[in-house]
Amino acid sequence: MSDLRGVIVSHAAVAQALVTAVKAITGIDGALTPVSNEGCGTDALAERLSAAVGAGPAVLFVDLPGGSCFTTSLRLAKKNADIAVVTGVNLAMLLDFVFHRDVSPTEAARRAVDAGGKAIRVTAA
Amino acid sequence: MTLALYRIDDRLIHGQVVVGWGQPLNVSFIVLVDDEVRGSDWEQDLYRMGVPPSIEVRFASVDEAAHDLAGWEADSRVGILLVGDIDTAVALAERAPQVRRFNVGGVHHRAGRTERLRFVYLTDDEATKLRALAERGVDVTAQDVPSARPVPVGEFT
Numbered sequence: 001m002s003d004l005r006g007v008i009v010s011h012a013a014v015a016q017a018l019v020t021a022v023k024a025i026t027g028i029d030g031a032l033t034p035v036s037n038e039g040c041g042t043d044a045l046a047e048r049l050s051a052a053v054g055a056g057p058a059v060l061f062v063d064l065p066g067g068s069c070f071t072t073s074l075r076l077a078k079k080n081a082d083i084a085v086v087t088g089v090n091l092a093m094l095l096d097f098v099f100h101r102d103v104s105p106t107e108a109a110r111r112a113v114d115a116g117g118k119a120i121r122v123t124a125a
Numbered sequence: 126m127t128l129a130l131y132r133i134d135d136r137l138i139h140g141q142v143v144v145g146w147g148q149p150l151n152v153s154f155i156v157l158v159d160d161e162v163r164g165s166d167w168e169q170d171l172y173r174m175g176v177p178p179s180i181e182v183r184f185a186s187v188d189e190a191a192h193d194l195a196g197w198e199a200d201s202r203v204g205i206l207l208v209g210d211i212d213t214a215v216a217l218a219e220r221a222p223q224v225r226r227f228n229v230g231g232v233h234h235r236a237g238r239t240e241r242l243r244f245v246y247l248t249d250d251e252a253t254k255l256r257a258l259a260e261r262g263v264d265v266t267a268q269d270v271p272s273a274r275p276v277p278v279g280e281f282t
Contacts, residue, residue, distance in 0.1 A: 044235070
């Protein structure tokens with residue numbers, strides 16, 4: 001199951017920037033695909049997202065828990081049991097994900113929430 | 126207060142509406158007028174998830190909206206009314222003459238549409254319908270976010 005794909009679905013250029021950052025840090029290329037909602041209505045974004053997901057299992061990393069990126073992702077996941085959706089994407093969860101893709105989409109999504117959540121904290125000066 | 130914004134946006138409830146307009150207008154409720162969404166509990170749940178609990182979301186068919194519009198206009202809170210396409214806007218305006226304005230906030234590319242503004246793509250038929258709406262006294266402008274200039278209908282149709 002190493003072909004588990006991560007698709008980042010975001011407003012503007014957030015997704016592309018995250019993909020670039022993951023590659024810069026890990027050297028891993030090809031595990032993540034960026035999808036932006038820039039210039040998209042609902043139909044166009046659904047087409048863009050379907051093309052990025054392809055046939056295989058995938059985790060969709062969405063920027064916000066609402067809005068067009070989110071609704072489009074959930075509609076696709078509803079039709080495909082091999083797709084899991086995580087919201088609140090951050091760099092920490094993606095760095096964990098690219099090294100742990102030999103699991104099911106659901107398990108990868110659970111890991112992502114754990115890894116991403118641990119990175120959010122208040123630190124003392 | 127009243128319905129502060131009547132908006133045509135094919136993404137319906139999303140960030141520009143909830144945050145971009147909702148914050149400065151201090152919006153307390155959103156009415157989503159769409160026959161298809163009105164008929165699907167699953168779709169309604171999906172749209173609700175994108176809205177903070179402080180904002181009430183109502184779903185209405187065009188018929189229900191025409192009937193309930195006066196009540197929303199008389200609401201003491203500030204609200205936004207959303208439709209997803211030009212046909213729905215026209216249908217609502219025809220049944221509810223108190224609709225005096227529509228903001229074209231996002232109509233995106235699809236086969237047969239051409240670019241009118243960065244965030245507005247229309248077929249010739251849709252452009253004609255918007256002009257007809259304006260000729261009947263509805264103030265039609267295009268504006269994606271509050272900080273942008275409202276573009277008069279004559280400049281993009």
